[in-house]
Amino acid sequence: MKIAIIAHLKFPIAEPFHGGLEMHTHCLTEALMRRGHDVTLFALRESDHRFQIVQPTLDAITPTPGVDLFDGEPGFGLEFVNKFHAYMEVLQVIQRSDFDVVHNNCLHFLPLSLAHTLGCPMVTTLHCPPFASLRSGVILARPYLGNQFVAVSESIARQWTEDITHCRVVLNGIQVDRWAFSRRGREGTAFWFGRFCPEKGPHHAIRAAKLAGYRLRLAGSIYDHAYFDRCIAPELDDRIEYVGHLDHAGICREAGNSAVGLFTSVWEEPFGLVLAELLACGTPIVSFDSGAAREIVGTGCGVIVPKGDAAAMASAIPQAAGLDRAYCRQYAERHFGIDRMIDDYQALYQKLAPNSGKTREAVLHPPSISVA
The missing domain is CATH 3.40.50.2000 (Glycogen Phosphorylase B;)
Structure with a gap:
């Protein structure tokens, strides 16, 4: 299958890992590639060089002289605008491509909000309890039947019951x-x-x-x-x-x-x-x-x-x-092997995209590229 994985854009997906989210994204990407899937990771350029990395523009907007009507208003800062722009760029690349499935492994609301525009199904892993901006994305994504939510534990699934009526649980795995x-x-x-x-x-x-x-x-x-x-x-x-x-x-x-x-x-x-x-x-x-x-x-x-x-x-x-x-x-x-986790995700991908292409030969040394 041709799979896009959207990572967060705060820390590289590389060792030493900043936290569990980075490690999960790395394990997922590596294991899927080893199984022969064609995986593109949207992440920071400093991520593992063995992966096919696409980094969006991180500083597309710079301060300009003149009057800013929203200057000082919460929620309109330059950091927010640039992050929004970067994830929008990621989604535009996916829209122009022929991915079979997208795995959303970031915590930004935008990929969820626009999942229905991508032309392929999206799997979103919930790594954290409900917080305001992510809840916004989840609520906007609910009507789209091509979106599937996965919680990393029963505990997290319970915390999302107010916003999500059906959520699979796939416990995290490690190598x-x-x-x-x-x-x-x-x-x-x-x-x-x-x-x-x-x-x-x-x-x-x-x-x-x-x-x-x-x-x-x-x-x-x-x-x-x-x-x-x-x-x-x-x-x-x-x-x-x-x-x-x-x-x-x-x-x-x-x-x-x-x-x-x-x-x-x-x-x-x-x-x-x-x-x-x-x-x-x-x-x-x-x-x-x-x-x-x-x-x-x-x-x-x-x-x-x-x-x-x-x-x-x-x-x-x-x-x-x-x-x-x-x-x-x-x-x-017995309980936390990476193969069990990948089996579960792969079965879900195939259910959402039953007519996807066959797996490709695994490649662990493709070039990294940036999106202008």
């Missing part, structure tokens, strides 16, 4: 074989990784580790620098260490070396790829009861504690550290 299994972690050590911002709650992991008497290593991108400087940096010492924004190999090494992984999201986490990745390394988990956590952390793989309760997390750390690491790995293989 489990790329996550090195470790039969034994270092006693008395914990690991946290993710994006440093208040809603991910790394400050709770620090408090829990201290209460439990465990060493803690933290990794990830610093998204909110003010939060990091205020709540994380002052706590760092020889037992609480920030080890940087690591690549895949670095995350594998840290997860495998740790006796337990900590998951501290305090918002309703849509899925939590970190959880599946820790399990793939054999690392048992203590997780806040956040969003989809109960769908991922199976019995025997970790301990769920009340959201925001660092003391309860601390009490559960020794229990989790004693769980069977081989079972954690087996659980990840």
